[in-house]
Amino acid sequence: xxxxxxxxxxxxxxxxxxxxxxxxxxxxxxxxxxxxxxxxxxxxxxxxxxxxxxxxxxxxxxxxxxxxxxxxxxxxxxxxxxxxxxxxxxxxxxxxxxxxxxxxxxxxxxxxxxxxxxxxxxxxxxxxxxxxxxxxxxxxxxxxxxxxxxxxxxxxxxxxxxxxxxxxxxxxxxxxxxxxxxxxxxxxxxxxxxxxxxxxxxxxxxxxxxxxxxxxxxxxxxxxxxxxxxxxxxxxxxxxxxxxxxxxxxxxxxx
Amino acid sequence: xxxxxxxxxxxxxxxxxxxxxxxxxxxxxxxxxxxxxxxxxxxxxxxxxxxxxxxxxxxxxxxxxxxxxxxxxxxxxxxxxxxxxxxxxxxxxxxxxxxxxxxxxxxxxxxxxxxxxxxxxxxxxxxxxxxxxxxxxxxxxxxxxxxxxxxxxxxxxxxxxxxxxxxxxxxxxxxxxxxxxxxxxxxxxxxxxxxxxxxxxxxxxxxxxxxxxxxxxxxxxxxxxxxxxxxxxxxxxxxxxxxxxxxxxxxxxxxxxxxxxxxxxxxxxxxxxxxxxxxxxxxxxxxxxxxxxxxxxxxxxxxxxxxxxxxxx
Numbered sequence: 001x002x003x004x005x006x007x008x009x010x011x012x013x014x015x016x017x018x019x020x021x022x023x024x025x026x027x028x029x030x031x032x033x034x035x036x037x038x039x040x041x042x043x044x045x046x047x048x049x050x051x052x053x054x055x056x057x058x059x060x061x062x063x064x065x066x067x068x069x070x071x072x073x074x075x076x077x078x079x080x081x082x083x084x085x086x087x088x089x090x091x092x093x094x095x096x097x098x099x100x101x102x103x104x105x106x107x108x109x110x111x112x113x114x115x116x117x118x119x120x121x122x123x124x125x126x127x128x129x130x131x132x133x134x135x136x137x138x139x140x141x142x143x144x145x146x147x148x149x150x151x152x153x154x155x156x157x158x159x160x161x162x163x164x165x166x167x168x169x170x171x172x173x174x175x176x177x178x179x180x181x182x183x184x185x186x187x188x189x190x191x192x193x194x195x196x197x198x199x200x201x202x203x204x205x206x207x208x209x210x211x212x213x214x215x216x217x218x219x220x221x222x223x224x225x226x227x228x229x230x231x232x233x234x235x236x237x238x239x240x241x242x243x244x245x246x247x248x249x250x251x252x253x254x255x
Numbered sequence: 256x257x258x259x260x261x262x263x264x265x266x267x268x269x270x271x272x273x274x275x276x277x278x279x280x281x282x283x284x285x286x287x288x289x290x291x292x293x294x295x296x297x298x299x300x301x302x303x304x305x306x307x308x309x310x311x312x313x314x315x316x317x318x319x320x321x322x323x324x325x326x327x328x329x330x331x332x333x334x335x336x337x338x339x340x341x342x343x344x345x346x347x348x349x350x351x352x353x354x355x356x357x358x359x360x361x362x363x364x365x366x367x368x369x370x371x372x373x374x375x376x377x378x379x380x381x382x383x384x385x386x387x388x389x390x391x392x393x394x395x396x397x398x399x400x401x402x403x404x405x406x407x408x409x410x411x412x413x414x415x416x417x418x419x420x421x422x423x424x425x426x427x428x429x430x431x432x433x434x435x436x437x438x439x440x441x442x443x444x445x446x447x448x449x450x451x452x453x454x455x456x457x458x459x460x461x462x463x464x465x466x467x468x469x470x471x472x473x474x475x476x477x478x479x480x481x482x483x484x485x486x487x488x489x490x491x492x493x494x495x496x497x498x499x500x501x502x503x504x505x506x507x508x509x510x511x512x513x514x515x516x517x518x519x520x521x522x523x524x525x526x527x528x529x530x531x532x533x534x535x536x537x538x539x540x541x542x543x544x545x546x547x548x549x550x551x552x553x554x555x556x557x558x559x560x561x562x563x564x565x566x567x568x
Contacts, residue, residue: 016348052434070436078434085428089293090478090487099424103435107421135482155435 003030005159005190006051010060013046019058019213020046026209026218031188033181033204035195035221038211039234044194045081047211048161051192052078065159074103077157079148081164087136093147094132097122100154122150125183127176142173149177160184162193166200178204201225269398270507276401276408277460278499281469281526283408284453285495286415288470289477289487291450293426298356299338299447301467303454305360306330306337308367308463311388315374323400326388327455334451337363364463391462391523400459407456411449415488422446423484461523468527469495476534479541494533502526 007027021043036044049055053069064072097119098111126146210216210233307330314329424432433439457466477491502525511519
């Protein structure tokens with residue numbers, strides 16, 4: 001049996017007495033690239049936040065790398081939605097990446113020379129080495145997304161939780177992010193990403209979690225990312241589902 | 256102008272003390288205000304300020320001792336109460352933050368005006384004292400009170416500087432901060448308490464109505480000059496302190512508006528006007544983000560684009 005990186009046991013989450021996640025049971029294997037797929041309001045971001053302990057659980061529990069999130073924070077990297085922060089904030093790209101070191105630095109110690117070198121390396125990995133001093137407000141959406149990824153790399157984690165890392169990015173960024181994620185998986189890291197583009201799920205991910213407040217299905221893309229299950233996930237609202245799920249021939253799929 | 260010389264050389268001990276305490280308070284307010292602004296809590300200070308009026312009135316009723324420290328303690332308690340009220344109302348799903356803030360500001364201020372009328376109608380209810388809190392009266396601050404203000408300013412500034420890395424993270428990306436296990440609720444609460452402290456400490460010199468300016472204008476001006484939190488904090492602190500010194504100085508040395516018989520120029524408003532002027536200058540001439548630079552770049556771009564491109568009108 002494969003090792004499990006992240007598992008949900010009967011997880012329910014409520015916002016103001018309304019259940020947004022209900023009885024989620026799922027296990028995501030180690031060294032996998034897992035997509036969380038579902039319609040708007042399905043609770044995808046909430047599931048990620050539940051894994052990070054950012055929202056209180058109404059029921060159930062989450063197991064992160066075999067422990068509680070509190071005991072595994074140093075091994076978990078988080079990439080929030082790009083729209084969740086103010087990109088007019090007075091800060092340069094390298095300083096954002098350095099925030100990835102704050103977790104291990106503690107509250108009163110600031111980043112030093114070693115951290116700066118490492119942050120430069122992380123920017124280099126996402127193809128932004130020449131943008132270190134650039135104000136984040138002057139970066140394109142795709143570059144901002146890559147800065148977020150570089151910050152996650154800086155965290156030196158084994159599990160990466162990403163909220164829509166491909167939302168509204170250009171082709172260059174898509175390639176850059178995919179290369180980094182593939183390299184991470186090659187080193188044994190697990191990546192869990194909220195993903196919206198059904199057409200690219202087969203190419204990019206090997207595991208999928210279909211969500212619509214309840215868990216519809218969780219498993220390898222080849223057996224889980226299928227027409228009937230997607231119809232159930234989206235409640236028959238998406239005409240293109242058949243196309244997306246039949247997609248390219250299985251032999252072409254990366255995973 | 257011997258008066259100006261005396262003021263600038265700070266020979267007079269009480270002037271020196273008032274100037275020092277007002278300048279350091281303005282500096283602390285600029286530091287806290289920068290964070291509050293980046294955290295989108297710029298108006299929290301205004302809510303505290305307006306709630307401080309009923310607080311001062313209640314302290315006047317409750318305590319026999321009517322020293323500044325006691326009155327300001329009352330202001331602080333009600334200021335924090337107004338913040339708590341806003342936080343509670345915002346749990347209601349239909350609450351809008353701007354509306355909630357406006358309700359808190361006007362509601363508490365209305366209560367303050369009513370209570371102050373009750374005090375004025377009482378024997379010994381000294382009207383002038385309350386007026387001083389409405390518009391500030393830096394010139395009449397006694398040196399013990401100035402020490403109190405100075406102490407608060409130093410404590411607040413030290414807290415901001417010690418926690419600036421964490422506050423920066425909180426303001427930029429609260430979710431990420433929570434994700435690495437930072438106590439974001441506690442940090443938010445500390446920030447709001449700091450806002451309340453500088454606001455209340457600013458009341459004697461600038462007053463209820465204008466004190467929010469110390470929290471908002473220097474950071475807004477500093478934002479024009481800075482590309483990092485560190486520079487923004489430094490520039491805001493300098494602009495805040497300069498506004499306090501220049502404003503206090505102007506109100507002392509300018510000939511009084513109504514001739515010798517009338518009152519002098521009000522210190523608090525002079526400080527605020529100085530800060531506003533520095534903001535306008537910053538907005539106009541700052542490199543990168545200044546209006547003049549933008550106009551010049553636009554002009555140069557038009558000059559370099561060959562005719563026939565773009566608009567032909």
